[in-house]
Amino acid sequence: MPAKASRAAFGEALIELGARDERVVTLDADLSKSTMTMNFAKKYPGRAFNLGIAESHMIGVGAGLALTGRIPFVCSFACFVVGRFETIRISVAYTNANVKIVGTHSGIAIGEDGYSQMGLEDIACLRALPNVTIVQPADEMETKQVIAWAVEHPGPVYLRLTRQNLEEVSPDGYRFQLGRWVTLRPGTDVTVIASGGTVFNALEAAKRLQTEGVSAEVINAASIKPLDEEMLVRSATRTRHVVTVEDHSIAGGLGGAVAEALGEMLPTPVKRLGVIGFGESGDPKGLYAKHGLDVEGIARSIKKFLNR
């Protein structure tokens, strides 16, 4: 399959699911062209609601709809929707409302628009909320499976999606399961756990490291809350070294979650790769290089970590 943005795969999946399940509705805050719900809105105009640039209200309407049995996908850029944290906290999480919060344009990979449009702290915020499940798919196939799963899953879900195209990484026959990760490449020296837009680069970095005599195990962690603690401990027991790779702040994201879990279950050195500080405008490739999330940067950091 050609590379595809997870937001685009999401938009396609919604249309399929919309035909099967009339409970599915979408809510947008004037970004439906960017969140890719626009085509769902064209196909099912009576089930798509654009509330204007009013994210808090959109989340609340989503909660109300969920409480009457609809399955609302509440969509905006990750930073804007999660930025309305207090509304998510009470109207969705505390209420345990069956709302699917979709944050697109996650990470510095959006590039030129700069920091104000980059979702970089969304996982950290939502990880703190009981009842909220967090999933970040890594390619088209996984995204479509995750969206179908989210429709069936009772309870609040945060789906973290990308603007940029994602190369295919999932193995044939892969089925997404909540709380289950997948090993994309076995290895013995270090466990590399990536999620979403960084999985492909992590895999490429592992290939490069192989030529330099380092055997890196690469895991795709789509399920961020809950983690796959079983796979985490099993892999870390063997490798004794864990590196996390994410296009998110290194504080409180996947890396934070992994470090917390290992700290309690199997104290293991963990290196968190991700974004430090604010993002900025620039071309996505250049930004990834600057933050060490390109193939070269990931490989370099892993080697440095192993040789520390």
Add this chain to the structure above:
Amino acid sequence: MTADGKLDAIARACRVQIIRMLTHAGSGHPGGSLSVIDLLVTIAFGRLRHDPKRPDWPDRDRLVLSKGHAVPALYTVMARAGYFPEAQLITLRKLGSPLQGHPDRVALPGIEAATGSLGQGLSIACGLALGLKLASSPARVYCILGDGEIQEGQVWEAAMTAPKLGQPDHPLDNLTVIVDYNRIQLDDFTARICDLEPLVAKWQAFGWPVIEIDGHDLAQIDKALDQAEATHGGPTLIVAHTVKGKGVSFMENNPEWHGKSPKPEEAVAAIREILGVTEAAWPDYLATDTATRAIVDELRALGKK
């Protein structure tokens, strides 16, 4: 007895319970509970289609108390309606009680929305109203906003979209929104903190039909609710002019009583006033009204602890 007379008696009984439970809790919000109780009683008894035995009945009417700090008033109404025993009211704010300090939808069946973080209830009410319309349900949604609460920006996001949401096939004419306009917020009078005026003109400018009433006149409340129900094509706003602390002279119109509970002796005095009994007649009254006597004894015992 007229319907109004009956509701009036219920409202009085609920006021007594509000005072009782807040005194037991040792904290909470009497002022806003007493200003909103007549609205709640008028909606809940004889109007709201609901079944306490089936709090998840899909076609029930929904009541969202967006000013969640006034939830003691809602609890008294729910207890009276049969959602839980009246004896449970005094567990308000106690560890393990479903009667949380602010409404918790998960803890207490019958609560429609978790509120208390101000500004969120109207959005949820809009979603409920839209969802009911999509499901072709005849159910209505009532949402009560505090006046101070509408200083929150999210309320105006909701106000701006609600008259347009669902149009043209599913207009939210199943939604009645009421502002409990008691003119006092936590810190002071609303006019001194951030004046809401011209309140009616603001909502009208956002496309809402607005009805102004005395929020303690049960007949006026009932008539306005009828009028809202008869309005088609969009939601209706009722601005209910109320008195914070209504029914207790020393609490009325006094910002001090926004968020503190009465001491036991204050509570007994409040209950006497609510029941309209003079100090001189009080001992004789208590000798005949054994239910009130029990509440008063219980409160006096609290004072001796």
